[in-house]
Amino acid sequence: MNEREITETHRSDEVGEVNPADSEAIDQAAYWRANLRIMASLLLIWFGVSFGCGILFVDQLNEIQFFGWRLGFWFSQQGAIYVFVLLIFAYVMLMNRLDRRFGLMKED
Amino acid sequence: MSATLLTYGFVALTFGIYIAIALWSRSDSTNEFYVAGGGVHPIANGAATAADWMSAASFLSMAGIIAFEGADGARYLMGWTGGYVLLAFLLAPYLRRFGKFTVPDFVGDRYYSQTARLVAVLCVIFISFTYIAGQMRGVGIVFSRFLEVQIETGVVIGMGIVFFYAVLGGMKGITYTQVAQYCVLIFAYLVPAIYVSILLTGVPLPMLGFGATLADGSGVHLLDKLDGLTTQLGMAAFTEGRKSTVDMFFIVAALMAGTAGLPHVIVRFFTVPDMRAARVSAGYALVFIALLYTTAPAVAAFSRINLIQAVENASYADLPDWFGKWEDSGLLSWVDKNQDGRLQYRGGAAMNPAKPVFVEGRGASGERLVSNELTSNDNELYIDRDIIVLASPEIAQLPNWVVALMAAGGLAAALSTAAGLLLVISSAISHDLIKNTLAKNVTERQELNYARLSAAVAIFIAGLFGIYPPGFVAEVVAFAFGLAAASFFPAIVLGIFSKRVSKEGAIAGMLTGIVFTAGYIIYFKFIDPSANTSEFWWWGISPEGIGTLGMLLNFAVSLSVTRLTHAPPADVQAMVLMIRQPEKGD
Numbered sequence: 259m260n261e262r263e264i265t266e267t268h269r270s271d272e273v274g275e276v277n278p279a280d281s282e283a284i285d286q287a288a289y290w291r292a293n294l295r296i297m298a299s300l301l302l303i304w305f306g307v308s309f310g311c312g313i314l315f316v317d318q319l320n321e322i323q324f325f326g327w328r329l330g331f332w333f334s335q336q337g338a339i340y341v342f343v344l345l346i347f348a349y350v351m352l353m354n355r356l357d358r359r360f361g362l363m364k365e366d
Numbered sequence: 367m368s369a370t371l372l373t374y375g376f377v378a379l380t381f382g383i384y385i386a387i388a389l390w391s392r393s394d395s396t397n398e399f400y401v402a403g404g405g406v407h408p409i410a411n412g413a414a415t416a417a418d419w420m421s422a423a424s425f426l427s428m429a430g431i432i433a434f435e436g437a438d439g440a441r442y443l444m445g446w447t448g449g450y451v452l453l454a455f456l457l458a459p460y461l462r463r464f465g466k467f468t469v470p471d472f473v474g475d476r477y478y479s480q481t482a483r484l485v486a487v488l489c490v491i492f493i494s495f496t497y498i499a500g501q502m503r504g505v506g507i508v509f510s511r512f513l514e515v516q517i518e519t520g521v522v523i524g525m526g527i528v529f530f531y532a533v534l535g536g537m538k539g540i541t542y543t544q545v546a547q548y549c550v551l552i553f554a555y556l557v558p559a560i561y562v563s564i565l566l567t568g569v570p571l572p573m574l575g576f577g578a579t580l581a582d583g584s585g586v587h588l589l590d591k592l593d594g595l596t597t598q599l600g601m602a603a604f605t606e607g608r609k610s611t612v613d614m615f616f617i618v619a620a621l622m623a624g625t626a627g628l629p630h631v632i633v634r635f636f637t638v639p640d641m642r643a644a645r646v647s648a649g650y651a652l653v654f655i656a657l658l659y660t661t662a663p664a665v666a667a668f669s670r671i672n673l674i675q676a677v678e679n680a681s682y683a684d685l686p687d688w689f690g691k692w693e694d695s696g697l698l699s700w701v702d703k704n705q706d707g708r709l710q711y712r713g714g715a716a717m718n719p720a721k722p723v724f725v726e727g728r729g730a731s732g733e734r735l736v737s738n739e740l741t742s743n744d745n746e747l748y749i750d751r752d753i754i755v756l757a758s759p760e761i762a763q764l765p766n767w768v769v770a771l772m773a774a775g776g777l778a779a780a781l782s783t784a785a786g787l788l789l790v791i792s793s794a795i796s797h798d799l800i801k802n803t804l805a806k807n808v809t810e811r812q813e814l815n816y817a818r819l820s821a822a823v824a825i826f827i828a829g830l831f832g833i834y835p836p837g838f839v840a841e842v843v844a845f846a847f848g849l850a851a852a853s854f855f856p857a858i859v860l861g862i863f864s865k866r867v868s869k870e871g872a873i874a875g876m877l878t879g880i881v882f883t884a885g886y887i888i889y890f891k892f893i894d895p896s897a898n899t900s901e902f903w904w905w906g907i908s909p910e911g912i913g914t915l916g917m918l919l920n921f922a923v924s925l926s927v928t929r930l931t932h933a934p935p936a937d938v939q940a941m942v943l944m945i946r947q948p949e950k951g952d
Contacts, residue, residue, distance in 0.1 A: 286943060300455065301451075304451050308618065308622075309618065316437075327605075328605050331589075332577070338444050339443060345451055346645070347646075349645065
């Protein structure tokens with residue numbers, strides 16, 4: 259699966275620049291799959307820091323002291339929010355890279 | 367200069383700025399009125415979204431809630447920020463690519479159905495009105511506490527200001543005033559927090575300060591000290607949660623999905639140039655929001671510790687000035703249960719009902735008397751949670767100009783949210799109801815007039831809600847999130863991520879989600895409030911978290927009904943594919 263996708267995106271990458279009209283369908287499906295994969299991995303982190311560290315495992319993490327905070331408490335009141343911000347910018351970066359690879363971004 | 371005079375000065379100055387911006391940014395077309403012409407810079411939209419989003423509740427009440435609930439307050443911190451991740455990943459870019467004006471636009475087009483559009487319009491109007499009533503009330507309260515005018519007068523002044531820039535400027539006027547309002551509100555929030563952080567811990571950044579050691583030379587961590595004080599006084603330890611894990615989980619999920627599904631937030635992302643800008647703009651919005659949201663828990667911890675140290679075991683005469691002031695406005699009350707002339711602050715409610723009902727006369731120590739029945743516990747203090755933010759500069763003995771800032775900040779938070787909501791209501795009426803449903807042949811000029819007219823009517827109704835608050839408002843506002851989570855969020859996400867979901871599926875899903883969520887909330891809040899305890903809740907889920915279950919039901923029903931019905935027409939499926947990627951060379 260992975261291998262196929264890599265070759266596919268690779269191919270569409272090349273074809274995409276030569277003749278965009280022909281590869282429209284393949285382009286779109288591969289682009290969408292790549293987007294979903296990026297999204298899924300980032301949402302896993304999103305779930306982990308908030309629902310995981312901040313709620314489900316908060317008591318266990320609270321046994322650990324993190325500077326002046328109990329770690330679970332810190333995640334739920336500070337850490338999760340910082341990670342959320344980073345996640346959105348990571349998504350922006352990865353998607354811009356994807357857009358460039360698929361020839362969807364104006365070169366400047 | 368006195369605090370009141372300074373407050374007048376700050377408020378007049380900020381109002382002057384808002385009016386100047388309104389005059390400069392008038393809207394002349396529906397495109398400008400609904401989405402500010404679609405050319406707003408992502409950073410400007412980020413700041414506008416942050417002001418749009420952070421309401422009177424975020425500014426005035428959130429730190430207070432956390433101060434008294436401690437660890438459990440995290441549900442708002444995570445819920446109201448985590449939703450932006452969902453918004454940036456699942457909704458904002460695609461809706462921007464879709465490229466029309468409103469949320470019902472998308473629902474109606476994607477589900478090729480006037481019924482779906484109408485369901486969406488009703489949801490938008492209901493959610494926005496419940497939300498806006500609280501904002502106008504907030505405006506009135508800030509006016510009455512800081513400027514000593516009647517709440518009613520305050521609401522009318524607030525209405526006048528919003529009327530001016532929302533009706534004239536539409537989304538364009540609102541966007542740029544919101545940017546200004548963000549600057550005002552974040553400055554007003556951070557300055558006292560930084561001051562207090564330095565006083566208590568010597569660390570200027572409040573986000574770090576509340577994990578630092580106290581500056582009194584004891585070397586004790588602030589939170590350890592607070593945990594010690596709270597347990598010593600017979601209250602729950604500050605950093606220890608009391609809500610069940612299941613309930614926290616469901617509440618946070620409902621707040622996150624609800625945030626991402628709130629129409630006035632979504633529509634802000636229609637104003638940026640393209641889908642890439644929408645993504646990055648959601649990032650900026652969250653940075654601006656996080657600045658306040660990571661400060662709030664610090665303010666909460668600082669205030670709680672300052673409060674305990676200021677009042678515990680003090681005699682009435684020794685209490686600081688602010689105590690009497692807030693006692694006069696009914697937000698504080700002391701009942702000397704053991705007649706020792708000193709205030710004991712303990713766990714539990716001091717009186718029944720919880721809010722003091724004052725009577726004429728003063729007690730032995732000079733405190734205001736109440737007619738409430740006293741409870742059997744040792745707690746002698748009633749304190750309203752809204753005091754925490756409003757009074758924290760006074761409690762920490764900060765200079766007058768800092769105290770004065772709070773009023774301008776609170777007003778900025780309430781007015782910016784109110785304006786965003788008004789615009790959503792007015793566009794739902796003029797665009798979705800009139801232009802797309804009732805009178806399809808109106809000209810753009812007429813539509814624009816309808817938009818202005820419905821904005822004006824909506825402001826008037828919102829003002830009435832502010833002056834004569836229906837008793838249920840406070841109960842309902844939190845549930846706007848549950849309803850948004852159970853209606854819009856699944857319908858929009860499915861509409862983007864599945865080509866197959868049919869109109870029957872989406873409508874059945876939305877109705878199931880709304881009826882289930884509203885039914886559960888209405889039962890526990892209005893029909894049988896005495897049963898509103900965890901032993902009667904389904905699987906221990908409180909009404910606050912039930913939107914999550916409503917959302918799951920919506921997904922399940924939409925997908926099942928879809929399997930039994932025809933696939934959407936080819937042009938709708940093509941539209942779904944179209945919005946999934948940017949235009950070439952965008």
